[in-house]
Amino acid sequence: MNRTTLSLIACTVALAAVTGFAAFDPPAASGTSAAGSATERPVERTGLLCPAPSFSDIADTAYTSFTPVTQGAGSGGKAALEAAAEQSADGKGAKGGGKKDQAVLTPKPPGTPALGDTSGSDTPALIGTADGKYAPGWTVQETTRIAAGTGRGLQGVTCTPADTDFWFPGASTAKGRTDYVHLTNPDDGAAVVDIKLYGKNGAVKTTVADGITVPPHSSEPVLLSTLTDDEQTDLTVHVGVRSGRVGATVQAQDDAGGGDWLPAAADPAGSLVLPGIPKDATDVRLVAFTPGDDDADLKVRLASPNGSITPAGNETVHVKAGMTSAVDLGPVTRGEPGSLILTPTDKAVPVVAALRVVRGKGSAQETAYIPATAPVGRRATAADNSAKGTILSLTAPTATATVKVTASAGSDGGSPATKTYTVKSGTSQDISAPTGGKGTYALTVEPVSGGPVYAARTLTGSSDGVSGFTIQTLPSDRGLVAVPRAEQDLSVLQR
Numbered sequence: 001m002n003r004t005t006l007s008l009i010a011c012t013v014a015l016a017a018v019t020g021f022a023a024f025d026p027p028a029a030s031g032t033s034a035a036g037s038a039t040e041r042p043v044e045r046t047g048l049l050c051p052a053p054s055f056s057d058i059a060d061t062a063y064t065s066f067t068p069v070t071q072g073a074g075s076g077g078k079a080a081l082e083a084a085a086e087q088s089a090d091g092k093g094a095k096g097g098g099k100k101d102q103a104v105l106t107p108k109p110p111g112t113p114a115l116g117d118t119s120g121s122d123t124p125a126l127i128g129t130a131d132g133k134y135a136p137g138w139t140v141q142e143t144t145r146i147a148a149g150t151g152r153g154l155q156g157v158t159c160t161p162a163d164t165d166f167w168f169p170g171a172s173t174a175k176g177r178t179d180y181v182h183l184t185n186p187d188d189g190a191a192v193v194d195i196k197l198y199g200k201n202g203a204v205k206t207t208v209a210d211g212i213t214v215p216p217h218s219s220e221p222v223l224l225s226t227l228t229d230d231e232q233t234d235l236t237v238h239v240g241v242r243s244g245r246v247g248a249t250v251q252a253q254d255d256a257g258g259g260d261w262l263p264a265a266a267d268p269a270g271s272l273v274l275p276g277i278p279k280d281a282t283d284v285r286l287v288a289f290t291p292g293d294d295d296a297d298l299k300v301r302l303a304s305p306n307g308s309i310t311p312a313g314n315e316t317v318h319v320k321a322g323m324t325s326a327v328d329l330g331p332v333t334r335g336e337p338g339s340l341i342l343t344p345t346d347k348a349v350p351v352v353a354a355l356r357v358v359r360g361k362g363s364a365q366e367t368a369y370i371p372a373t374a375p376v377g378r379r380a381t382a383a384d385n386s387a388k389g390t391i392l393s394l395t396a397p398t399a400t401a402t403v404k405v406t407a408s409a410g411s412d413g414g415s416p417a418t419k420t421y422t423v424k425s426g427t428s429q430d431i432s433a434p435t436g437g438k439g440t441y442a443l444t445v446e447p448v449s450g451g452p453v454y455a456a457r458t459l460t461g462s463s464d465g466v467s468g469f470t471i472q473t474l475p476s477d478r479g480l481v482a483v484p485r486a487e488q489d490l491s492v493l494q495r
Contacts, residue, residue, distance in 0.1 A: 038482040040378070042073040042136035046478065048128040049247030050081070050159040051182035051261075052219060053144040056151065057121050061144040064384035065107040065114045066408065066442035070136035070479050077132015079107035081140070084125040084184055085218035107134060113383060113411050113442050125219030127186045128159065137479030139442070141384035143459065143470065150178050151253035153366040154461050154468030156384075157261035161478070162186050162245035166264040168237040169287040169324065170354035170369055173197075173225045176255040181237060183212070184219040184247040191244030195222065198289055199232040202322050211242050221251075234326040236289035236352065239264075257358060258366040260470050265371035268292075270348025272372035274355050275339040275428065276393035276456025276471050277302075277332070282365075283358040284329040286340065288319045288351055295321050296349035301341045302332055303395050303428040308341065316345055339395040339428040339454065342372075359469060368458075368471045375452040376403075377476035382443045382457040385433070391458040392433045392443060396423040399451025406444045410437025423453065445474060 053061040065079065081104055104126060105116025110133055130138045140159040146152045162184075171179045185191040192211040197204040206227040214220050224237070239248045253259030266272065268291055277284060290296045296319040301308045311332050319325045332338070342353060355370040382392075385407070394403055406418040417436030423429050433443055447453045455474035 038484055040480040040482055042070045042479060043481050044074065044135055045129070045131040046135045046138055047161055047186055048138065048140050048159040049162060049184040049186060050126040050128065050140060050142050051157065051184060051249050051251065052125045052221065053123050053142055054146060054151070055121050056146050056149055058148065059121065059144050059146045060119045061117060061123055061142060062384065063104050063116045064141045064440055065105055066139050066381065066383040067107070067110040067130070067134050068137045068379070068381050068442070068444045068477070068479065069110045073110070073136050074132040077130070077134045079128065079130035079134035079138060081105065081126045081128040084127050085215065109133065111416065112409055113440055115411050115440060125182065125184045126159070127184065127217060137379060137381050137477035139381040139383045139477055143384055145461065145468070150255050151259035153258035154459065154470045155260045156459055156470030156472060157249055157263060158472050160247055160249070160263070162247050164241040164245055166239040166248040167268070167289070167352040168250045168262055169265055169289050169352050170262050170356055171224060171235040171237045171250050171252060172233055173228060173235060174231050174233045178253045179224045180221040180251045181224065181239060182219060182221050182249050182251060183214045185214040185216060185244060186247070187244055188216050189244055190215050191246050192242040193246060194240045194242055195227065196238045196240070197224070197228060198236040198238070198322065198324050199230065200234065200324055204228050204230050204232060204235070214246055234287050234324050236287070236324045252369065254367060256365065258468060260368045262354065262369040263371050265352040265354050266374050268350030268352050270344050270350060272342040272351060272353050273339060273395060273397050273454045274353065274370045274372050275395045275454040275473060276370055276458060277338045277340065277355065277357060278359060278458060278469070279333050279335055279337040279430070280359055281333050281357050282331055282361055284332045285356040286317065286327045286329055286353060287324060287356065288317060288353040289324045290319045290321055290349055290351045292350055293321050294349045295319060296351050297345040298342045298351065299345050302338045303341055303397060303426055304336045304338045305427055305429055308426040319351055337393060337428060337430040339393065341397050357471065366468045368469055370456065370471050371473060373454060373473035374475040376445050376447055376455050376474060378446065378480055379477055380445045380455055380474035381477040382472060382474055384459065385441050385443055385457070387435050389460045390433060392431050393428060393456045393458070394421065394423045394431060395428040395454040396425055396451055397454065398425065400425045401450030401453045402448040403453055404446045404448050405431065405433055407434045407436055408442040410439040410441045412439030414438045420448065425451065
């Protein structure tokens, strides 16, 4: 009897190329794939989720969409951002608003940024999909300016794909803080989500007995202070999806210190890198948590332009199992840009971590967050850059690396421009990114040789005289997917 069987390899290739995030196998930390074991292809479809930007009536939000030019990508396709059904801030019903039927922006072909903007408190969360030539490395930045009130200043977030597990060290339910977890469900079925909080003494008792249901194609903000009566200065939030998938991001706002988005930290690991601390940071606070049963002891190093140093008085940090630990590092950069590197003192214990970074003093304070992040890998992309308001930070924690940085054509014209930089081992460099275009542009970062590279981008700006800043880390833009090489044609088996 003859039997025709589709090979497992062919199935893997097809699934990886079509879904992108569903079968994504990131490159090694060095930015290379194992020789002979896999090849890379541009993804053919991807999805992004942008949280509702603000509950403030005086918020102005800009969106920037960009797809880098990727060799081997298809010639057709499209990209779109559609409004999610938005729940009210207390989770008791859908918000109204005529803007839900209006497209925020229309993405442009690879190599050219597309801009859009909106204002007010009724701007919904967005669900984005892209396929064909628009999919590989598609990046959308959401940047909000708030002139006054809670969260004033500049808030920025890179829209992310859906997932099932998220860690957010650095959240808070302290007096003066208003922190929301924004949950967005892109799928046709409801998602059920569990939110767990961990403070300085361990798990925090919450009022939610069962999971939170997020309806299909909708978004729901959950105010952390409604989950517990316990005021905690430093919290680690764990979002676990029981069924379905969601996008999850924390909006952390302070009455006195402004606010910003706190993206999910990199998966728990024994060693972590938190890149892009500004040189004029007036206060830096490290928040760390270990989800396992063992305590973690970590060495603390600051990678500066001239090498790695150990912050005086904060040589190590002890993280008790299941408890959130916080360390005030003060003005740790002391006039030079830097990145924090955490490594085990002895046994490696998985840890998640983030930094709360403050610039300015008194009423002029503004806050941003830097979660531990994954390395750039093959390529990372940052949208929404300007000639005067962008700082790109590159860190090579273990070995010297050569990095190519490309600035795209601008939203108002111009041509791409590329420069190559060398980042010495154990250092962190703020670089002057190339600019060849006019208006808003995108940056792509591609390691050429050497060790793993970590990156972050700082945006600065002002609104009605209120200065602000926001920091986004740059992990892989998920433009390429690794698929196994076929050693043998198994497409037809006969018996």
